[in-house]
Amino acid sequence: MAAEAKRLAANAAGDFFVDSTCIDCSTCRWVAPANFDETEGASRVYRQPATEAERHQARMAVIACPVGAIGTTTKHDLHAAEAAFPDQIAENVFHCGYHARSSYGAASYLIVRPEGNVLIDSPRFARPLIRRIEALGGVRTMFLTHCDDIADHQKFRDHFGLTRILHTADARGLAVEMPITGREPIRLAEDIALIPVPGHTRGSACLLYRDKFLFTGDHLSWRPGKERLGASRDVCWYDWDEQTASMAALADYRFEWILPGHGHRHRLAADAMAAEMKSLVQRMKRAA
Ligand code: SF4
Structure with a gap:
């Protein structure tokens, strides 16, 4: 407190x-x-x-x-704020809140879908949140964008029996139920693609939902002060040239939303987002 x-x-x-x-x-x-x-x-x-x-x-x-x-300084009733998470962002995509210290406060997200709900990265395992997620249908899959934002993944696995997905290059000894490998995109379901984006870490990956919502981990975020997309060389733990190449490949996809682990989410029309991505790739190349 x-x-x-x-x-x-x-x-x-x-x-x-x-x-x-x-x-x-x-x-x-x-x-x-x-x-x-x-x-x-x-x-x-x-x-x-x-x-x-x-x-x-x-x-x-x-x-x-x-x-x-x-x-x-005064006492507040926090029940309504607790119940506000997961907080709807758009359509069936939610921000989980309850950020975890062990993920350095990274955001996690929930997609609610008839085929099974998907958690992107791990929030704190907090009882009010768990009850709300249960009311939304539980969780079938937890997609971990990279090794830094995994927080309470094991508690979620134990509670929901979910399938964890993590790239083997970021496994660090963690044996998940569905390891992914390589650099090629993987079609997890008709509406979900997993896109490896090595750079920030060797095994970083994004999740693209409905060709509209891109969950980016620490690969990419919105810079509100500059009103543009950004990637941080200061926190590039693996390889900046790789991250630049991954960004260039990612720019071939169409999406409207970026939903990062750290930093601001943002929505643009798909054409505007594509132009922003191309501009970011050029800035990254100049910074190489
Ligand atoms: S920046 Fe993060 S750690 Fe600091 S007060 Fe805000 S939420 Fe808490």
Whole structure:
């Protein structure tokens, strides 16, 4: 739980605050952007919530925060914020919330579909979330985009009996039920393609759903300040040239949404997204 004694001085005066245990994962900044922003190496409350809708979003940030770094000076009922996750993004695609410290606060997502629900990366194994996922039909498959965002995967496996998918190049001794190999895309189902994108890690992979929603792990995210797609060389753990080549191959696909592990999700019309991808590949090549 956040501690008032550790309250960051950069917070706006008032009820909600971020304390010094913040790991700067950015989650609160996109869950409740009206109230949280970035300060030096952390988040802060730059403006106190002024409406009940803003207070609800701020409470959702409390629930999503992986380290419990968001607090309030008054007591709040968090049940509605707990019940708000998984939070619908569009159609049958949800943000799970309940980010895990062991994934450095990475986002995870749920696709609800008649053929079996799919989790993309692992949220915290939290009882309120599990009950909500059960109400949405449970989970049949957990797709792990890479080795860093696997969090509580074993608890989800034990609880739901789901099938975990992970590229063997990122297995690090983890024996999953469905290992994938190589660089060629894999058609998991009529509506789901798995696309290896080595670069950030050797075994990174994306999941493309309905040729519309691209779950990108740490391969690709939206940069809200620059209003463009981005990939980070600073956190490229394997090979930047490989990541650039993977991005160029990914640019051949059509999609509208990018849903990353870290950073902001974003939607563009498919043609605009394709143009953004081409532009990003050129920037990556120049940065080689
Ligand atoms: S969600 Fe928590 S850890 Fe992440 S940036 Fe916000 S306060 Fe910091």
